[in-house]
Amino acid sequence: MDFPFSAGVDPAGVPLPSGACDCHIHVYDSRYPAVPGAILQPPDASIADYLSVQARMGTKRAVLVTPSTYGTDNAPMLDGLALLGVHGRGVAVIDGSESDAELARLHAAGVRGVRINLSLSRALSTQAIARIADRIAPRGWHLQLLMPVAQLAQLSTLLRSLPVELVFDHFARLGPEQPHSHPAHRLVLDLLSAGRAWIKLSGGYLVSPLRSVEDPALDALARSFIGAAPNRVVWGSDWPHATASAGHQPLPDDARQVERLAQWAGDAATLAAVLVDNPQRLYGFEPLPQD
Numbered sequence: 001m002d003f004p005f006s007a008g009v010d011p012a013g014v015p016l017p018s019g020a021c022d023c024h025i026h027v028y029d030s031r032y033p034a035v036p037g038a039i040l041q042p043p044d045a046s047i048a049d050y051l052s053v054q055a056r057m058g059t060k061r062a063v064l065v066t067p068s069t070y071g072t073d074n075a076p077m078l079d080g081l082a083l084l085g086v087h088g089r090g091v092a093v094i095d096g097s098e099s100d101a102e103l104a105r106l107h108a109a110g111v112r113g114v115r116i117n118l119s120l121s122r123a124l125s126t127q128a129i130a131r132i133a134d135r136i137a138p139r140g141w142h143l144q145l146l147m148p149v150a151q152l153a154q155l156s157t158l159l160r161s162l163p164v165e166l167v168f169d170h171f172a173r174l175g176p177e178q179p180h181s182h183p184a185h186r187l188v189l190d191l192l193s194a195g196r197a198w199i200k201l202s203g204g205y206l207v208s209p210l211r212s213v214e215d216p217a218l219d220a221l222a223r224s225f226i227g228a229a230p231n232r233v234v235w236g237s238d239w240p241h242a243t244a245s246a247g248h249q250p251l252p253d254d255a256r257q258v259e260r261l262a263q264w265a266g267d268a269a270t271l272a273a274v275l276v277d278n279p280q281r282l283y284g285f286e287p288l289p290q291d
Helices: 047-056 076-088 099-108 128-140 151-152 156-161 182-191 218-227 254-265 268-283
Strands: 021-025 061-065 087-094 112-116 142-146 166-168 196-204 233-236
Touching: 021 047, 021 076, 021 128, 021 156, 021 268, 047 076, 047 254, 061 076, 061 268, 076 087, 076 099, 076 151, 087 099, 099 128, 112 128, 112 268, 128 142, 128 156, 142 182, 151 182, 156 182, 182 196, 196 218, 196 268, 218 254, 233 268, 254 268
Parallel strands: 021 061, 061 087, 087 112, 112 142, 142 166, 166 196, 196 233
Antiparallel strands: none
């Protein structure tokens, strides 16, 4: 059996706790136009495609993130959320000019955060970032950030002042070759320890010089975050791996990504925190029924 946009066929070799959440996936739908100049325009990837991959990994819940391909058009993500139902949550992209009614509509659909992606040379002023944070703060949403490491360090003062919790996806774009003394690494660890931020151990293959989650250098990086704040770490597969479609790295094996996470976690309790307890708090999933 083939698994869409995922290498390998074997199930994950580690049992996952009930209610495990994949906190970073995208859907792509050619019925919706890409924004002019979109760098990543992968083939259609639907929730129906994802469900077989989800079963192979052993996860149950998922967080859909609007990708850069669609700009502020959240319709593909919302379509996917409707199919996931109570097992899904969303992270939207907005420009801050949306009405209160529109934000309420997004919340009712399951959105619990907003993403700002500065990694694709799309400039956004500090004032614009602050405005978006102010708009979402009353709803208890978080601000999910992706940006070059140098820019992350430069925005330290702003990030510490925002009235929302922060989520750094894709290892905060920190590479394993960068020393833990790097200002951006210190900033992330400080915000995690202070309970001001979360980090997604997603896209390890994106930050690895080897372009592979197998890179042993990822181990110390992942464990630096888990060791600093195990209650502030979540995980995501980054399915359907749009950068692989663009030829930037081989297609990842998502079951193997789960196994690598288990190695980084080190024990069942920490793995359950990363996959169940932390996503439940961050995204507002309903508590699991007691056995």
